[in-house]
Amino acid sequence: MSFTSLLFYGLLLLAGLLLLWLARRYAQERQYRRRPYVAPAHNDWAARPLPPGRPRHRVALLGDPGAVATDGTDPILRLLEQWEQETGPAGTIVLLGDNIYPTGLPAPEHPGRTVAVARFNALLTTLGRFEGQVVLLSGNHDWNKGRPNGWEYLRRQEAYVREHLPAAHYLPPNGAPGPVSVQLTEGLLLIVLNTQWWVQSGPRPAADSRRPFRELRELLAANAHQQVLVAGHHPLYSNALHGGKFTAKQHVFPLTTVHKRAYLPLPFIGSLLPLYRKWVGAAEDMAHPRYRKMRRRLLRVLHDFPEVIYAAGHDHNLQYFQRQGGHYLVSGAGSKTAFVQKGGQAAFVHEHQGFFSLDFYSPHETWLRTLEPGNCPEVFRLHLRTLPAPPADNRPFAAEITQLFRR
Template identity: 30%
Template sequence: YPAGLPDPKDSTQAYIEAKNHLDAQIKTLENFKGRPLFIPGNHDWYTEGLIGLEREENYIKRALKEKEKDPFLPENGCPIDVIEIGEDVAIITIDTEWYLTNWDKRPDINDKCEIKSRDKFFLELEDAIKDYRDRTTVIAMHHPSNSYGEHGGHYSLRKQFYPKKMAVPVPVLGTFINVLRTTSGASIEDNNNKRYRELMKRVTTLAQYSDRVIFASGHEHTLQYILENNTPQIVSGSGAKEGFTKLLNGSQFSTGKMGYATLEVYKDGSSRVRFYGVGENNNEEFLFTNEVLPPTQVTFEAELTVSFPDSVEASVYTDNEIEKSRFYKGIWGERYRKYYGTKVKVPTVRLDSLMGGLEPVKKGGGHQSKSLRLRAKDGREYVM
């Protein structure tokens, strides 16, 4: 920050400053026993594009001495990568700047990527969400889906007077600049930008394939917890800089203080977010906590029948659903109502004895179907 990691041959001073910023972040991991993970944002692309991004990626790899597990994802300026944390958590990392940036100005952007189109990216994201729908799935992306800070069109009173870090206040002009920025969506880094909205609407829609998705982002120099569109959004981007934000709509927590957020995932499937800020005398200050996802392991008590008929008759549609008036049939015809209403007699099976006994593993299905994956005692899997 603010422009990735410059080439020391071009500017020694800029390189040293950027290096110090990276080293300060890396130093926080000295006693960290887990897997460190850095994801790129828009500023990391600002110096020489893909070349500068890979320079930063390689620097972090060398500094952390990580050989097997890559600490910088996605790699090589590509759009998406997935890592598993144990058997209960998956992290889908997305380089949102890859999607937002102008590809015409970056002809080399996909040279090292298997995914070479935005449509293919969405297909990969959809598959990843479906594959891990039975786990807590964190979608880590720099740009948030929702925000009530400056990138979301909300500005402080000071920003109305000093919109562009000007030395002299410009009250009327300042407000005009802010309104123009919000309404025009000229910057690809703002929520109201056409491509930004396109990306986030699609990502949010795909997230609905799972009820265990959490968005984790930065971008805004604020701390926010937002619950909208059935998906919780954690914004933690004020590690080194303060910003402005409002508590609106689905916001559960919002502050412009410097600080950070933690996400804790428990064995029962539940998760909790905690926000910490800088208090008096630069001491750590607890700010807010909230449950993010409820437990998946729920105790269910009920008296269930163990007696089933040998066979069952059923049809796709009931008689009431296929019965139509003469007028209706005269316009639309008979179609296939007869077949959809035909009852079929099928034998009843018990999962505990079928194929030697089957155990439900996970639910499945896609756009038009629903399925259940089952596993036999010999390890074979079946889909019902």
């Protein structure tokens, strides 16, 4: 048999194996897509009741709400309004970026300005009814999808918030990398990072790229007595697209990753795009060198401070990971949904609109709740450990905490 024949049959065998793998993946995905996945260790979550009484503070983590409906029917805005009414003033809403799709807030003369303003106004109106605090972060779409003129778009959006919702905090200000801290209540600190700063191309505020991580480490060390929530737009763990996870359909119809209706079949060749996104990465992917460096440096800090919660958006689904003692959330399902792979390192994932609520009862009693529109709004909850466990005789520990709060 000639070399040409061997090559032909080898390629044919490879193509057959790829087709079998895609068919198997497709069959598996059909079984679990859009269904909540809970790791076996947490299958009894529904039998674990919440503590009695109201939490001392609640935090809603809502990412990627930039495409909400503007006619008053948006399910996420309705769910958020319900959360606001139940929470009252003892709460904080954190928007995790991508507040306006598709490219942030354009200039007044831009043809997309009207739609962008309508969407943003619907969101700000809902936030304006809340009695508690509101914090907004920026994401890559708010920076004109990371294009070189993105800083201009970011500053325009920040100015719009200052004008129309002056009580809110847009952090970090002026597109700086941060970190910026906000004391939400006694014993609970929010730290905000502008993760887009590290992956943005073009002009941005001048800063030393390493210094924010040193400052974050100092902040965490100085606040070891508090519960700490760190918020940024980009996730540090993800079972979804930006983490290099793709559906079988996206291998055959790769352009659907850009537009969901772009059904141009490119079998075999189409697998090159998912592989590129997984190993090389577009600017918004974990595999991209700038994102990878930012993630590595940030994890190096956070892994030294177990029990800290890190919340992000970016991927359009709900995910929870517990890694090296820390808690990592992806809450980017504020207006869109996209594929998320079950299992792996994730304790919970769901391809569904919704957001996470963190309910802080006491220094050792924090609950993560997954809220989604529908007849059964809570689909998962988990008790999180967010401070080192007290000693058996906790009276000295409690006295020490009280003294720290008084300083």
